[in-house]
Amino acid sequence: MNERANAWRRRGVLAGLAAGAASLAAPSILRAAPSGTPVRVGGTLSLTGFLAQTAAIHKIAAEIMVNEINGRNGFLGRPVEYVLLDDQSKPEVARSLYEKLITVDKVDLIQGPYATAPILAAMGVAQRYGKVMIQSSMGIPKLQTYDRAFPATPFGPEPDKTYPNVILDAMASLPHPPKSILVLTSKFPSAQFMAKGMREQAEKRGLKVALYLEYESGNRDFGAIAARVKEADADFLWVGSLGLESNQLLEALHKLDYKPRNHFHLYPAPGPLALSPDGDKALCSTFLEPAEPFLSRPGVKRIAAEFKERATKANLPYAVIDAQAAGMVSEWQILEAAVNGANSLDDKVIADWLKKHRVETIYGSLRFDGPYNHGDAAQLIKQAQNKEWKVVWPKAFAAPGVTLMGT
Amino acid sequence: MPSATLLGQALISGVLAGGMYGLLAMGLSLSWGLLRLVNLSHFALAFLSAYIVYELGTKYGVAPWWSAAMVVPLMFAVGASQYWLFDRFRVNELASLLITFSFAVIVEAGIQIYWTADYRRFETHYATESIKAGPFFIPVLDLTMCIVASVLAWGTWMWLRKTYVGKGLRAAAEDADIAAAYGVDHRKLAYILSGIGAAYAGIAGTFIALIATLAPAQIWAWLGVVFAVVIIGRLGNPMGALLAGMLIGASESLAMAVLSPAWAPVVSFSVLIVILLWDPEWL
Numbered sequence: 001m002n003e004r005a006n007a008w009r010r011r012g013v014l015a016g017l018a019a020g021a022a023s024l025a026a027p028s029i030l031r032a033a034p035s036g037t038p039v040r041v042g043g044t045l046s047l048t049g050f051l052a053q054t055a056a057i058h059k060i061a062a063e064i065m066v067n068e069i070n071g072r073n074g075f076l077g078r079p080v081e082y083v084l085l086d087d088q089s090k091p092e093v094a095r096s097l098y099e100k101l102i103t104v105d106k107v108d109l110i111q112g113p114y115a116t117a118p119i120l121a122a123m124g125v126a127q128r129y130g131k132v133m134i135q136s137s138m139g140i141p142k143l144q145t146y147d148r149a150f151p152a153t154p155f156g157p158e159p160d161k162t163y164p165n166v167i168l169d170a171m172a173s174l175p176h177p178p179k180s181i182l183v184l185t186s187k188f189p190s191a192q193f194m195a196k197g198m199r200e201q202a203e204k205r206g207l208k209v210a211l212y213l214e215y216e217s218g219n220r221d222f223g224a225i226a227a228r229v230k231e232a233d234a235d236f237l238w239v240g241s242l243g244l245e246s247n248q249l250l251e252a253l254h255k256l257d258y259k260p261r262n263h264f265h266l267y268p269a270p271g272p273l274a275l276s277p278d279g280d281k282a283l284c285s286t287f288l289e290p291a292e293p294f295l296s297r298p299g300v301k302r303i304a305a306e307f308k309e310r311a312t313k314a315n316l317p318y319a320v321i322d323a324q325a326a327g328m329v330s331e332w333q334i335l336e337a338a339v340n341g342a343n344s345l346d347d348k349v350i351a352d353w354l355k356k357h358r359v360e361t362i363y364g365s366l367r368f369d370g371p372y373n374h375g376d377a378a379q380l381i382k383q384a385q386n387k388e389w390k391v392v393w394p395k396a397f398a399a400p401g402v403t404l405m406g407t
Numbered sequence: 408m409p410s411a412t413l414l415g416q417a418l419i420s421g422v423l424a425g426g427m428y429g430l431l432a433m434g435l436s437l438s439w440g441l442l443r444l445v446n447l448s449h450f451a452l453a454f455l456s457a458y459i460v461y462e463l464g465t466k467y468g469v470a471p472w473w474s475a476a477m478v479v480p481l482m483f484a485v486g487a488s489q490y491w492l493f494d495r496f497r498v499n500e501l502a503s504l505l506i507t508f509s510f511a512v513i514v515e516a517g518i519q520i521y522w523t524a525d526y527r528r529f530e531t532h533y534a535t536e537s538i539k540a541g542p543f544f545i546p547v548l549d550l551t552m553c554i555v556a557s558v559l560a561w562g563t564w565m566w567l568r569k570t571y572v573g574k575g576l577r578a579a580a581e582d583a584d585i586a587a588a589y590g591v592d593h594r595k596l597a598y599i600l601s602g603i604g605a606a607y608a609g610i611a612g613t614f615i616a617l618i619a620t621l622a623p624a625q626i627w628a629w630l631g632v633v634f635a636v637v638i639i640g641r642l643g644n645p646m647g648a649l650l651a652g653m654l655i656g657a658s659e660s661l662a663m664a665v666l667s668p669a670w671a672p673v674v675s676f677s678v679l680i681v682i683l684l685w686d687p688e689w690l
Contacts, residue, residue, distance in 0.1 A: 047524075048515075048624075049624055050624040052519065052624060053525045056523055056524055213667060215668035215669055216669055216671065219671065220628065221420065221424040223423070223546075223549075223660060224416075224417040224421065224659075224661070224663035225663055225668050227413050227417050228409075228664060231412070243622070244526045244528060244622075247620075248619075252420075254535040255535050255536075255537045256544045257537065277530075315523050316523060316525055317525050317526075318525070
C-alpha cells in the first residue's frame, strides 16, 4: 500500500515538474492564445506608505509574469487579469481590500500582499472565504497557520535556525573565523525574529555574543549605535537591517573611523549598499542573483532581461532582478502551475494539488508538504565585491571564480 | 557600565542630531507661534527641497550649496504663496492643520510619481568626514548643519526682538487689532514670515539630502519628534526650538548608549511630558 502510494506520489511530483518545466521552457508561439472571460486574480501591494519601495519592484515582476502567462495558455486557456489595489503599507487597509476583492470585485483567485503584517491581515480574510493565498515575503513561517496559504520563497519552516547556521558555516570557512559576534537589529518583526535566532545559534556554536542591540524600525540617527558597535569591537557584525539602515550604520561607523571586520546585513537596499564605499565585502541574504547558476534555470534569463528593461523605464535606481522581484515571479509561477496542473479554479482543489506536487520556479524546485506548507530552506549569502553582488555561499551556488572574502 | 568615551561620543552625536530637529522645528514654530498656522506641509517642503538637491547633485553634478541657493528662494516663494491662500480663504489654526496635511500628502504623491518610492541616497565624499578631538570624532557635515541652525536661530531671535518688523510680528501675534492700531501691517509681515519659515524648510532639506535617507514616506518620520521640540521650545521662539532639539537629540542618544537604542523614540515624548508637567519658569 505504501509502495503504491509512494509510486503515485512520485508520479505526481514528476507530472508537476514536467508541467512546470514545459510551461516555462516552451515558447509562447507554440501555444494558442488564451481566450474567453478573463480569470481575475486580486491582490494588494504597498504602492504607497513606508513599504512602497518594494511594491514598485513587485508590481513590475507581477506585470511581467501576467504577460508571460497570457503569452502561454493563461489559466485553463483563459486570459489572466491582475486586479491590483494599494494597501498603503497598512495591515488594516489590506484586510479591507481583500474583503472587497473577494466579495465585491468577485475575483476568482487571490495573490498575497508584501510583508508579514499585511500578509497576516490578508490571510485572515483568505481563511474566512477558503481562498488559496500564495505569498513571498512572510519572514516568520510559523505564523502561517492557514492550511491554504503557501510560501513562494524558500525560507524553510525554521529560518531562524537554518539560516544563521548557513551564515556561521560561511564565517567558519574563513582563514580567520570570527570568535565574537555583535547582533544589531531593527525591531521590524521578521528582522527581530531572525536576530534572536542568530544570537541563539551563535551561542550554541561557541561564539561570544559581545552585544545584542535592538533599535526601532525607522531609526533616524545611528551615531550612538555606531559608538556602541565600535566599543564592542566584535569580529563579526550581524545587522538585522531594512532598506538604507545598513548604509546609515556603516556611514556612522566610518565617521568614527571604524570599519567592521566582517559584516552581514539581512534585508538592505541592495543597490545603495553595493555601491557605497563602506559596503565593500558586505554580506547579505539572498535566494537568487542574475548570474550563473541561476540564469540557467528555465525562463530566468528572459525574465531578468525584461525586469531590467522595465525597471530602468520606471526610473528605479537598482534595476536588477534579485530575491525581492523573484518572490513575486515565484508566486505567479506557483499559481500558474497549480491552476493548470489541478485543472481547476476551485481553491480546495488547487491547495490539495500544491500539497502533493513540486513546482519549478525561479528559485528552483519548491515543495509545500512540510510544516506551515514550507519545503526546504534555500537561503544563500551574497557579498558586495567591486560594487557588484556575488553569491558566495554555499559554494555550490557561487559562480566560477567567485569566493567568499574575509578580512 | 558604558565608558566615558562612549557617553561623550553619544552626547556629541545626539547634540548634532538635535540640531536637525531644531532646524526643522524653527519654521514650524514661527508659523504656529506668530501666524497661528500649524503648517504640517513644512515637512513636505523640507523633503521636496531635499529631493531637488539630490536631483541636481546626482544628475547634473551641482554642488549642494549652489542647490541650496536655488532651493531656498524657491521655498520662500512657496511659503509666501501658501500664506496668500491662507489669507484669501481666512484659514484658522485648526483648518490650517487639515489643509497643510492635505498639501503634504499631495507633495508626497508628487515626489513618489517623479522619484518613485525607492530609497534615494546622495553619496558625497564629505558625508563621512570627521574631525578628531581627543578620543572623540565630530562629523563635519553634522557640525556644519548645527552651526547653520545656530546662526539662523540666533539671527531670527534677534530679528524678532530688535527690529521693528520683528516687534510688529510679535505684537500682531499677541493682538492683531491693537497692533494694527499702532500701524503694524500684519498681513504684509505675515507674507515675509511665512516665506522665511518655508525657506528654513529649504535649508533643512539641503542637509536632509546630505545626511539622511530619502523616501517619500520619510516626510512623516520626523513629525512626532519635531512637534515635541516645537512645544518644548515654546511657540514662536527659534532659540527655544534649537535648544529643545538639542535636548531631545542628546537625551535620545544617551538613552541609546546607556539603555537600548529601542528606547530612543520614547525619550522625546517623555521629556515633553516632564517639561509640560514641570513647566519651569526659565523656559
